[in-house]
Amino acid sequence: MSALTNAIEILRCFSSARPDLSFADVMALTGKPKSSTSRLLRSLRDCGLLEQDPHTRRYRPGLLTFELGRLHRAHDDLISMAERELREVCARTGHTGYIAVLDGYEQVVLRIVPGSNPLRVVNPPGQRTPALATSNGRAMLARLSDEDIRARVPATYPKLPRNSPQNFRQLMVRLDEIRRTGVSEAADESIEGVGSQGFALKSGETGEMVGIAVSYSVQATTAAERANVRRELAAMAAKLRRLTGDPLDQDAAHIRTGTR
Amino acid sequence: MSALTNAIEILRCFSSARPDLSFADVMALTGKPKSSTSRLLRSLRDCGLLEQDPHTRRYRPGLLTFELGRLHRAHDDLISMAERELREVCARTGHTGYIAVLDGYEQVVLRIVPGSNPLRVVNPPGQRTPALATSNGRAMLARLSDEDIRARVPATYPKLPRNSPQNFRQLMVRLDEIRRTGVSEAADESIEGVGSQGFALKSGETGEMVGIAVSYSVQATTAAERANVRRELAAMAAKLRRLTGDPLDQDAAHIRTGTR
DNA sequence: GACATAGTTCCGAAATATGGAACCTGCCCG
DNA sequence: CGGGCAGGTTCCATATTTCGGAACTATGTC
Numbered sequence: 001m002s003a004l005t006n007a008i009e010i011l012r013c014f015s016s017a018r019p020d021l022s023f024a025d026v027m028a029l030t031g032k033p034k035s036s037t038s039r040l041l042r043s044l045r046d047c048g049l050l051e052q053d054p055h056t057r058r059y060r061p062g063l064l065t066f067e068l069g070r071l072h073r074a075h076d077d078l079i080s081m082a083e084r085e086l087r088e089v090c091a092r093t094g095h096t097g098y099i100a101v102l103d104g105y106e107q108v109v110l111r112i113v114p115g116s117n118p119l120r121v122v123n124p125p126g127q128r129t130p131a132l133a134t135s136n137g138r139a140m141l142a143r144l145s146d147e148d149i150r151a152r153v154p155a156t157y158p159k160l161p162r163n164s165p166q167n168f169r170q171l172m173v174r175l176d177e178i179r180r181t182g183v184s185e186a187a188d189e190s191i192e193g194v195g196s197q198g199f200a201l202k203s204g205e206t207g208e209m210v211g212i213a214v215s216y217s218v219q220a221t222t223a224a225e226r227a228n229v230r231r232e233l234a235a236m237a238a239k240l241r242r243l244t245g246d247p248l249d250q251d252a253a254h255i256r257t258g259t260r
Numbered sequence: 261m262s263a264l265t266n267a268i269e270i271l272r273c274f275s276s277a278r279p280d281l282s283f284a285d286v287m288a289l290t291g292k293p294k295s296s297t298s299r300l301l302r303s304l305r306d307c308g309l310l311e312q313d314p315h316t317r318r319y320r321p322g323l324l325t326f327e328l329g330r331l332h333r334a335h336d337d338l339i340s341m342a343e344r345e346l347r348e349v350c351a352r353t354g355h356t357g358y359i360a361v362l363d364g365y366e367q368v369v370l371r372i373v374p375g376s377n378p379l380r381v382v383n384p385p386g387q388r389t390p391a392l393a394t395s396n397g398r399a400m401l402a403r404l405s406d407e408d409i410r411a412r413v414p415a416t417y418p419k420l421p422r423n424s425p426q427n428f429r430q431l432m433v434r435l436d437e438i439r440r441t442g443v444s445e446a447a448d449e450s451i452e453g454v455g456s457q458g459f460a461l462k463s464g465e466t467g468e469m470v471g472i473a474v475s476y477s478v479q480a481t482t483a484a485e486r487a488n489v490r491r492e493l494a495a496m497a498a499k500l501r502r503l504t505g506d507p508l509d510q511d512a513a514h515i516r517t518g519t520r
Numbered sequence: 521g522a523c524a525t526a527g528t529t530c531c532g533a534a535a536t537a538t539g540g541a542a543c544c545t546g547c548c549c550g
Numbered sequence: 551c552g553g554g555c556a557g558g559t560t561c562c563a564t565a566t567t568t569c570g571g572a573a574c575t576a577t578g579t580c
Contacts, residue, residue: 002263002303002535002536002537002568003262003263003264003536003537003567003568004263004264004267004303004304004307005307006568007264007267008307008308008309008324011324011328012324014328014331015331016330016331019331022526023526023527024525024526024527032569032570033569033570033571034526034527034528034570034571035527035528035529035530035569035570035571035572036568036569036570037527038527038528038529039528039529039568039569042528043262043264044264047264047265047268048268048363049268049328054467054468057526057527060331060332061328061329061331061332062332063332063361063363063368064268064271064272065325065328065329065331065332066329066332066368066370066385066386067275067329067368067386067388068271068274068309068321068325068328068329069321069325069326069327069328069329069330069332069386070276070329070384070385070386071274071275071276071279071320071321071325071386072320072321072322072323072325072326072329101323103308103323108323108326108327110326124330125326125330126326126327126329126330126331128327207314207315208314262537262566262567262568263536263537263567263568266537282557283557283558284556284557284558292538292539293538293539293540294539294540294557294558294559295538295539295540295541295558295559295560295561296537296538296539297558298558298559298560299537299538299559299560302559317557317558
């Protein structure tokens with residue numbers, strides 16, 4: 001276990017739920033002895049990865065992470081292209097759009113496009129959620145090989161909300177359905193009363209994959225409106241897949257040319 | 261030189277001017293041998309601090325930095341308070357506002373408030389500039405002790421734009437002027453044709469310091485308009501200093517109560 | 521004054537990093 | 551086809567860090 005590994009382990013303790021941590025918190029979360037924690041925190045602080053509040057003595061991510069985080073948007077090609085299309089769909093439908101990437105069995109929100117409907121933003125950028133419990137998360141998983149999926153899901157299947165797949169078998173049933181129909185939908189999962197539809201977009205050039213979703217209040221939308229969202233998303237997916245050379249576009253091309 | 265130090269040295273090679281780097285770039289910038297560079301880049305990539313473009317094989321800051329960067333805004337108290345006030349001033353004057361912090365002899369932009377005037381945003385958040393060459397940078401420096409300032413300015417005085425102080429003596433003259441008058445102004449320095457006025461705000465509670473500035477086109481503003489900006493900034497500074505318990509507020513209080 | 525909480529420093533043992541050299545690739549050129 | 555070579559990885563003996571228990575400091579607080 002290298003010094004870097006330990007440093008990362010500490011950095012990963014921070015989250016939107018716990019944006020700052022005390023010395024004791026870090027010790028408890030990492031399970032490392034006091035001396036090691038003390039030395040590591042000091043190193044991280046000295047190099048700018050962490051800051052220490054001079055008053056409360058608590059630690060939080062530092063200036064360096066802020067600067068580097070700004071630079072992360074460098075790989076804009078795929079994401080900004082997706083964002084541009086998503087903005088239009090959100091403007092037309094009034095719903096809220098999300099772009100996320102997969103990290104292990106979780107997804108991380110990269111961009112959010114607020115809708116005009118009065119559904120307040122619930123997942124700010126940076127937010128982590130089990131990908132098993134979102135429409136675009138499952139859409140991304142559905143595009144991986146079965147072994148890859150198995151490798152990502154933790155040994156002890158996580159406790160998920162009521163409407164999410166409750167075990168590995170249920171998960172695979174839903175993923176197979178996404179593979180067959182091309183449609184990924186969620187309702188009342190991560191957040192009560194919120195539904196969403198999503199799809200996965202993969203660059204043919206770089207192989208990067210992002211999940212794109214539109215979310216809405218389940219109560220405040222009709223079946224007709226949800227069908228409209230499905231059409232909008234299908235059109236966006238088709239367009240983006242063409243633009244990015246998504247391998248899935250090849251399959252779709254057969255259908256397109258075959259049927260007419 | 262610890263593993264962490266090396267890692268940070270690599271991370272610090274990235275900047276808005278160089279948002280992604282090749283293996284060779286990193287080797288050249290750090291001066292480390294190939295084998296060390298190879299191992300370090302791999303570690304950084306594996307732990308999520310860097311990502312590697314699968315196509316170009318170039319490296320860029322990774323998902324982890326994105327997540328942590330989002331969390332940095334946790335210490336909002338001082339900054340968001342300043343941002344709120346700055347928004348009002350920018351709305352009234354139409355100019356662009358900046359909030360930055362000091363890091364060594366440089367400043368880093370944290371927030372930007374776009375104005376309504378057609379002066380495009382030149383310094384996005386995360387941008388680094390020598391603090392010696394900006395109004396709010398010098399305002400922050402002016403509040404440090406002379407030894408502290410001397411320790412921050414590099415041994416070989418940096419090459420700065422025409423209108424910035426060209427050596428340490430000139431710098432101290434300008435800082436003394438800021439200390440006496442409380443006003444910090446810049447024109448045609450970091451960016452040709454752009455002027456700004458700024459001040460430094462220091463929390464009485466935590467000791468944190470931020471620099472706040474309003475910038476405008478030199479050509480497109482009259483002396484009267486610049487005087488107006490000065491009044492606006494003075495009012496904002498007074499209000500924020502009161503709200504945050506800035507030690508400077510104590511001095512101002514004497515004047516306030518003494519003169520009437 | 522005893523005691524708990526919070527954190528730092530010390531030190532020998534053990535794990536890790538280091539960088540030179542050998543070793544892979546894929547690629548271009550003659 | 552062979553050779554040169556940029557770009558990058560792996561190996562290995564050596565040198566440097568890191569590790570964590572324990573002793574220590576500081577600061578309340580009953």
